[in-house]
Amino acid sequence: MLLVELQPSLCYNKSMSVFISLGILVLSMLISSFLVLVPSVFANFFHYVSGKYSRKKADDLSLFFILGAETMVTLILFLITMIIWTLPIFVINLNNSILIWILAGIFLALSIATFFLYFRKKGKLFISRKTATKLITQPKFIKRRSDAFVFGFIAHVPELVFSLPLYFISILAISNINPSPLPYAGLIMFYALSTVCPLFAVHAFFRTNHNFADFLRLRIKNQTFFRIFPSLLYLLIAIILIGEFII
Amino acid sequence: MKLFDEKSLRQELKIDARALNIPVGAAESFIDEILKSVQKSLQNKSIITDKDLKRLVYKELKKYHSDLAYVYKNRDTII
Numbered sequence: 607m608l609l610v611e612l613q614p615s616l617c618y619n620k621s622m623s624v625f626i627s628l629g630i631l632v633l634s635m636l637i638s639s640f641l642v643l644v645p646s647v648f649a650n651f652f653h654y655v656s657g658k659y660s661r662k663k664a665d666d667l668s669l670f671f672i673l674g675a676e677t678m679v680t681l682i683l684f685l686i687t688m689i690i691w692t693l694p695i696f697v698i699n700l701n702n703s704i705l706i707w708i709l710a711g712i713f714l715a716l717s718i719a720t721f722f723l724y725f726r727k728k729g730k731l732f733i734s735r736k737t738a739t740k741l742i743t744q745p746k747f748i749k750r751r752s753d754a755f756v757f758g759f760i761a762h763v764p765e766l767v768f769s770l771p772l773y774f775i776s777i778l779a780i781s782n783i784n785p786s787p788l789p790y791a792g793l794i795m796f797y798a799l800s801t802v803c804p805l806f807a808v809h810a811f812f813r814t815n816h817n818f819a820d821f822l823r824l825r826i827k828n829q830t831f832f833r834i835f836p837s838l839l840y841l842l843i844a845i846i847l848i849g850e851f852i853i
Numbered sequence: 854m855k856l857f858d859e860k861s862l863r864q865e866l867k868i869d870a871r872a873l874n875i876p877v878g879a880a881e882s883f884i885d886e887i888l889k890s891v892q893k894s895l896q897n898k899s900i901i902t903d904k905d906l907k908r909l910v911y912k913e914l915k916k917y918h919s920d921l922a923y924v925y926k927n928r929d930t931i932i
Contacts, residue, residue: 646931653924657872729930738932817873819920822927 674758
């Protein structure tokens with residue numbers, strides 16, 4: 607999403623406060639940790655490998671799955687950062703009014719989409735049955751660390767429609783908080799790490815006398831919460847963006 | 854249309870049982886019983902839908918281990 611700099615009269619000149627940017631970043635982290643596709647794929651993967659292999663190998667493969675997922679997020683964040691930093695002729699920051707309105711619209715749409723489309727009947731997610739079946743059956747073909755890494759890497763792809771705008775606004779918020787390169791990179795790494803925290807949580811869940819049946823029950827029981835809570839957070843980001851512009 | 858593959862079903866149930874920390878001996882024993890019952894039910898039928906087969910296996914599994922039955926039934930609802 608690249609926007610050419612507009613005339614000053616059309617632009618929003620007031621800088622978005624660091625406090626607001628921090629708020630957007632925290633909300634974005636919260637939403638990332640409530641998106642359920644990758645943790646669900648990981649739970650299914652971990653259940654399968656711990657049934658097929660020894661505990662040590664299951665832990666090893668799951669670590670590489672998490673590394674794959676982390677690499678994917680870091681790569682996306684890096685690409686977004688490169689776009690923002692290497693194209694100075696385009697105005698991509700949180701002080702561009704047009705960009706703010708577009709982002710607000712996207713987050714509003716995501717809020718509605720999460721509320722109505724994220725879960726379908728019987729707790730199934732928004733993705734097609736064919737994709738879901740592939741994600742469910744793929745662990746059967748995983749034998750090596752590299753397979754687990756690639757699976758972790760691609761597991762993010764179907765959910766990018768919900769997570770990519772979050773990554774984008776997070777990078778914008780981080781660049782608004784601290785424009786100097788070193789702390790900037792640190793904040794991005796911190797954000798990238800926060801996105802894989804749910805996977806560590808799922809792993810810990812399985813290692814504390816819980817099994818896949820417990821995970822499934824929890825997931826099915828709380829599907830309304832997992833639908834409404836991220837939807838409200840998306841809405842909150844949209845409201846903050848619009849509010850910041852109007853005020 | 855595909856043939857009923859007892860071997861892959863047995864393998865799948867064994868992996869699930871092991872992941873759920875069910876002792877191997879006990880799991881093998883009740884999986885044998887379940888597959889015998891399923892085969893018996895299939896004797897009178899030349900064709901069965903995947904859904905009906907799943908329902909049949911679930912019904913039998915439930916008698917022995919509720920968690921295993923639950924995982925077998927709900928696995929595809931997770932994604």
